[in-house]
Amino acid sequence: GQNIDQPTEMTATEGAIVQINCTYQTSGFNGLFWYQQHAGEAPTFLSYNVLDGLEEKGRFSSFLSRSKGYSYLLLKELQMKDSASYLCAVMDSNYQLIWGAGTKLIIKP
Amino acid sequence: GAVVSQHPSWVICKSGTSVKIECRSLDFQATTMFWYRQFPKQSLMLMATSNEGSKATYEQGVEKDKFLINHASLTLSTLTVTSAHPEDSSFYICSAREGQSHYEQYFGPGTRLTVT
Numbered sequence: 001g002q003n004i005d006q007p008t009e010m011t012a013t014e015g016a017i018v019q020i021n022c023t024y025q026t027s028g029f030n031g032l033f034w035y036q037q038h039a040g041e042a043p044t045f046l047s048y049n050v051l052d053g054l055e056e057k058g059r060f061s062s063f064l065s066r067s068k069g070y071s072y073l074l075l076k077e078l079q080m081k082d083s084a085s086y087l088c089a090v091m092d093s094n095y096q097l098i099w100g101a102g103t104k105l106i107i108k109p
Numbered sequence: 110g111a112v113v114s115q116h117p118s119w120v121i122c123k124s125g126t127s128v129k130i131e132c133r134s135l136d137f138q139a140t141t142m143f144w145y146r147q148f149p150k151q152s153l154m155l156m157a158t159s160n161e162g163s164k165a166t167y168e169q170g171v172e173k174d175k176f177l178i179n180h181a182s183l184t185l186s187t188l189t190v191t192s193a194h195p196e197d198s199s200f201y202i203c204s205a206r207e208g209q210s211h212y213e214q215y216f217g218p219g220t221r222l223t224v225t
Contacts, residue, residue: 030212031212033213040200040219040221041218041219042202042216042217042218042219043153043202043216044216045213045215045216048212048213050212087152087153091212095206096155096158097143097155097214099152099153099155100152101151101152102152
């Protein structure tokens with residue numbers, strides 16, 4: 001079966017760094033996505049990785065290792081507005097997105 | 110960037126009535142649209158995938174006669190919740206993709222449905 005695993009909840013301090021991990025087992029792989037979702041709102045796109053390595057975009061970076069079925073989202077210089085759920089999703093061989101349950105990130109002052 | 114709109118953003122209806130939700134791609138042609146449902150504190154659940162001009166493909170456990178999906182044009186898909194019941198109350202989100210080779214799905218803002 002297809003499976004995406006990520007922690008349910010994480011807590012971090014304003015100004016710090018946090019890493020949210022995601023492991024996956026899917027039928028085929030056409031890329032891994034990270035989305036941010038604030039409560040009551042639709043998800044917004046953060047990053048896309050299809051090749052191994054680190055993609056940096058401002059305060060957010062995303063890493064992929066296809067051989068390990070592993071990705072992480074790294075958030076630096078945390079701000080209170082970063083409090084949200086972070087969703088990991090993998091596009092399988094049918095170009096369908098398989099979603100993780102999301103990681104709720106709580107930022108404390 | 111690509112924009113997807115949904116209408117209405119929220120709706121309250123009585124049990125037994127039907128509700129139609131529209132999803133539009135505003136500045137691109139959406140060959141594929143997806144309908145998701147999200148219950149509080151849970152992740153997105155894909156309900157169905159629709160390609161323009163063909164019947165939608167429903168996920169296991171989703172009743173196609175209850176959740177009617179129409180994707181009549183490259184910019185519009187509709188989801189009709191028929192004979193709604195309180196357990197259908199949820200956050201319904203659509204997303205659209207420009208083509209198979211275009212990887213990103215663009216999400217609409219969502220529609221919150223409350224059935225009383």
